[in-house]
Amino acid sequence: MQAEVTPAPKPKVDQSAAISHKRAKGYNLHAGDKYYAFAFLGPSLLVLGIFVFYPMLRTLYLSLFLTNNLGRPTVFVGLKNYIGLLTSSAYQASLQATAIYVIGVVALTLILGLLLAQLAVKKLAGIQWFRTIFSATMGVSVSVAAIFWLFIFSPSIGLFDQIGSFLHLPIVAWLTQPGPAMTAVIISTVWMNLGFTFLILFGALQMVPQPLYEASAIEGASEGYQFFHVTIPMISPTLFFTSTVTLIGAFKSFGLIDLMTAGGPNNATNLMVYRVYQDAFLSGNYGLASAESVILAVIIALFTLLQFKFLEKRVTY
């Protein structure tokens, strides 16, 4: 039906007319195109609907209820799950722990990744080896990394404490004290992230045109000045990308936490995602867990938005 109403395309007159025609076509679909559009989008919409939109709406719905021992929503409580969470000291502690973890992980990953990339970009003999080693953690699975770091942090047989006792340093109970445990999981996560960050930043550094350095060198710029005024602006889109990806990844960290500390000691590493898992799948408290996941989603969205709004302005494409 629509096809007959829509005016038939006029023959091309000139370049600008052709462009405007193309644009018009984008908004005013041909009937046949509609079927095509549906056929092509349909499967992905269906998959998204079942696996993304429905769970999202369901989570939102569940978060307004108390759930019984079968996990079914029984009593509507409105926003009480949210209010209860935000006023509970345990949840505030979890928010705080998440903040420390995310800031630590993002900052250290970016700084160390950039440092390694900057070192590896230098053309030296055998540099290929270092490039391979620096990116090696990309190929390490979370469980392997966790076991590896558990060996290092273990209080009686751990590498750190063996070295410490050899040097007569005080023994740190890495995974059984709140502060050191947080440090330990941050170190492990940064180590895990480093391979990917290094590789992306290394690629970006290689793309910086050499003449820019040569020109600035002629102007008498020092290496440090070059780094901050040539390198950083040139790789800023990549830095922006890695910071966003690392931030979202840090908020969603689960595997290392589960395997290394299981949220302990004394909930010191009980990050937001881990709490969601515990409340839903260990305690069966689906209403509360849903409220926690909604809060987490909102926080991640907010930070991503902030990053796009403020960081992107300083990004030179």
Added chain:
Amino acid sequence: MKKQTVSHKTFGIVAGILVVLAAILGWTAFSHPSASAQSNGRIKVVFWHEMTGPAQQQLISFSKEFNQSQSKYEVVPEFEGSYNEAVQKVINTHGTDASPAVFQSMDISTSQMHHTGYTTPVQKFIDADHYDVNQISAGARAFYSNQGTQLSMPFNTSQPVLFYNATLLKKLGVTPPPVNPSYSDITKVATQVMQKSNKKVQGMSVEIYGWLFEQFMANAGASFANNDDGHTSTPTAANLTGASTVNTMSWIQKNVKDGVFANYGAGGNALNNEIASFLSGRLAMFLQSSATTTQLTKGNKDQVGITYYPHPDGQKSNGVAIGGASLWISNDKSAAVQRGAWDFIKFVMTAKSQAEWQAATGYLALNKGSQQQPALLNMYKKLPESRVPGEQLAAAKPNNTNSGIFMQGLIQARNLTQTAMEQIYAGTNIKTALQTAQSSLNGNIKNNNRANGY
């Protein structure tokens, strides 16, 4: 032009039909993972458990032996991960083909499992078969029963006990604690260990563990929750600030402050570190589940001593509750399958099976006849101390305060008591810490009762 439109339409419709078909196919594939309930003429009885290591091996051999012993049923053991995860899996698969016929569920899920209404109480089969329940430990049965009805069959069962390094104490010239020690008996031994070893050996450790907190209350005869720990009706409030609990916590806090007790923290790492220190002779005593006995004695040159759980001074020990898990029968399976599940439960509870179970795993044999079985007698000969946990279990007369807490949400409750313990060990005012845990717990209980319509 028109022809083209039709072909677009046809294409769209065909594609749409394909998508719907794929979705339906996917749906059916997921909802019927195992269609046949019968295999080679036997009735299939799926058994979910959460045991690893030697216990898992023993369960597999139990299933094999049971399958060979008769030709009607075929028990299929399936490992389901951790205790906590298994509870949710049982609830979420109920009523589908994927659900188990008989499953193992942890001690603190008892009230929840009962209230789901998804299980057939084993009492039904006990009555039908005139099964002699008196052959099974009364303390273990009491934990898994409610108002005279046996809900599930107690299975892998442990007791909290005190372990001490007997060789080390002898070397230091310290008299070991008595079989049923009081708090001050323990303080005395721990203090002497510390003094005589020049602070090189830690005297004692009480892990920050909600289970131990509950056991201190049980042994003092104090209720954790009202309505007799839930044994008379659904609890509506917690009672964590009673005089005996404050007394126990003061005892620990003072000793931690004096450096007589070591603080190993909470969680799996704490347990591993305690065991590592104990085995290397740097920790003289600690409280733990009797299930760790094998781990502590195998390959250990030092002799390990075991005593009952400590009790408050000036009163007799009330007895502690058991830990572990029990076997439940799902009610979503046919009568024939449920009967097969019950026959399997009877098989694993015989005197012979239970004796083999304790010898292989360290979990206590619950059948009284097991004590005369060669498997256990051999074990006692090699390790006389391994009698103690069973004796402690037999000595306690089950009552409402030492038969577990019949309440839902105990996982969260343990998180709260553990946080309180952590604070108390760090020097926080005991009443404040317990009060905080209690008010959070009361909030949880109230919400839970509301959500379940109690």
